[in-house]
Amino acid sequence: xxxxxxxxxxxxxxxxxxxxxxxxxxxxxxxxxxxxxxxxxxxxxxxxxxxxxxxxxxxxxxxxxxxxxxxxxxxxxxxxxxxxxxxxxxxxxxxxxxxxxxxxxxxxxxxxx
Amino acid sequence: xxxxxxxxxxxxxxxxxxxxxxxxxxxxxxxxxxxxxxxxxxxxxxxxxxxxxxxxxxxxxxxxxxxxxxxxxxxxxxxxxxxxxxxxxxxxxxxxxxxxxxxxxxxxxxxxxx
Numbered sequence: 001x002x003x004x005x006x007x008x009x010x011x012x013x014x015x016x017x018x019x020x021x022x023x024x025x026x027x028x029x030x031x032x033x034x035x036x037x038x039x040x041x042x043x044x045x046x047x048x049x050x051x052x053x054x055x056x057x058x059x060x061x062x063x064x065x066x067x068x069x070x071x072x073x074x075x076x077x078x079x080x081x082x083x084x085x086x087x088x089x090x091x092x093x094x095x096x097x098x099x100x101x102x103x104x105x106x107x108x109x110x111x112x113x
Numbered sequence: 114x115x116x117x118x119x120x121x122x123x124x125x126x127x128x129x130x131x132x133x134x135x136x137x138x139x140x141x142x143x144x145x146x147x148x149x150x151x152x153x154x155x156x157x158x159x160x161x162x163x164x165x166x167x168x169x170x171x172x173x174x175x176x177x178x179x180x181x182x183x184x185x186x187x188x189x190x191x192x193x194x195x196x197x198x199x200x201x202x203x204x205x206x207x208x209x210x211x212x213x214x215x216x217x218x219x220x221x222x223x224x225x226x227x
Contacts, residue, residue, distance in 0.1 A: 001171075032213035043204065043218040044156070051213070089156060099212025100169055101146070105155040 002027040004092050006104025013080050014112050021107045023090035024072040030092040033066060033073045038106075039086045047088075048075070080111045115139070117219035119205050125225045126195055134190045134222045138207030145188050146216060147180055148204045156204065162188065163211040195226045 003026040013019045025033075031052035036044040050057045050064045050073065057064050061080075066073040077084055087108050093101040118137045126132050138145050147159040158172040162182040173179070177195075182188040192199055202223050206216040 034215065036216075043220055044206075044216075045218070046215045049215070093212040095213055099144075099163070099210075100158065100161055100171075101212065101216065103156045103158070 002030060002092055002094075002100075002102040004090060004102045004104045006090050006107060008107060009105065010108045010110070012110045012112060015080060015082060017080055019077045019080055019084070019109055019111075021075045021088055021090070021109070022072060023074070023092075023104050024070075025092040025102075026071065027092070027094065028068075028071065030094045032093045032095075033064070034091050034093075034101075035064060035075050036089045036091065036103075037086045038089065044089060077109075080109075082111050082113050085109055085111045117205060117207050117217050119203075119219040119222050121222060122220065123223045123225075125227060128197060128226055129194055131191065131193045132195055132224065134192075134203050134205075134224070136188045136190070136205030136207075136219060138186070138188070138205070139217055141185075142207035142209055142217070143185050144208045144211040144214070145182055146206045146208075147188070147190050148206065149174075149201045150204055150221070151201045159190070159203075161211065192224075195224075197226050200224055200226045 006023045034049035037047045038044040063076045087106045090104040120135045143164045146161040149157040162168045177193045180190045202221040204221045205219045208214040208216045
């Protein structure tokens with residue numbers, strides 16, 4: 001089955017700096033890669049996703065890049081703000097057959113004002 | 114529209130008792146997932162349902178855990194003979210279909226086994 005590894009497990013950045021979280025996956029058939037943000041005490045919510053037919057996707061201050069050859073994808077947050085502090089989960093899944101979504105272990109991001 | 118709802122929001126139970134957790138998915142969502150999240154930890158997959166297909170139970174940690182779903186509606190997760198290590202937040206999520214669609218999470222049920 002799919003295995004998703006995520007790092008770092010914790011990340012502290014100064015407000016205004018950039019943050020990068022990286023994930024690797026094992027199943028080359030995976031073709032959908034979402035990122036979820038979970039604020040303290042709240043439920044996870046999708047913030048951005050990317051499908052395998054593109055290499056990069058941006059939405060304001062967040063972007064995700066995908067390297068299918070290397071089987072890794074990354075989340076980039078620019079101009080970080082205190083409200084970006086949360087746990088971020090990457091995930092991978094695919095079409096066809098059973099499509100269980102496999103999550104990474106999460107990265108706790110702390111933005112220091 | 115209404116999102117995913119779960120009940121109860123909190124449950125405190127004594128070790129050895131059975132508990133039943135409920136999830137109401139978004140109407141029209143054919144896929145439903147259960148996850149366990151221990152304090153400060155990640156999302157541990159338990160089980161998922163996709164339409165009328167047989168559920169994927171590969172994440173259930175022991176035979177004390179079971180889940181049911183009636184058609185494409187409500188799901189219940191049952192934990193028998195609860196143990197202290199079962200204490201966690203149990204999250205339910207639904208999506209239009211399995212795999213490549215956004216999962217909408219419920220608020221979770223915080224289970225405490227004393």
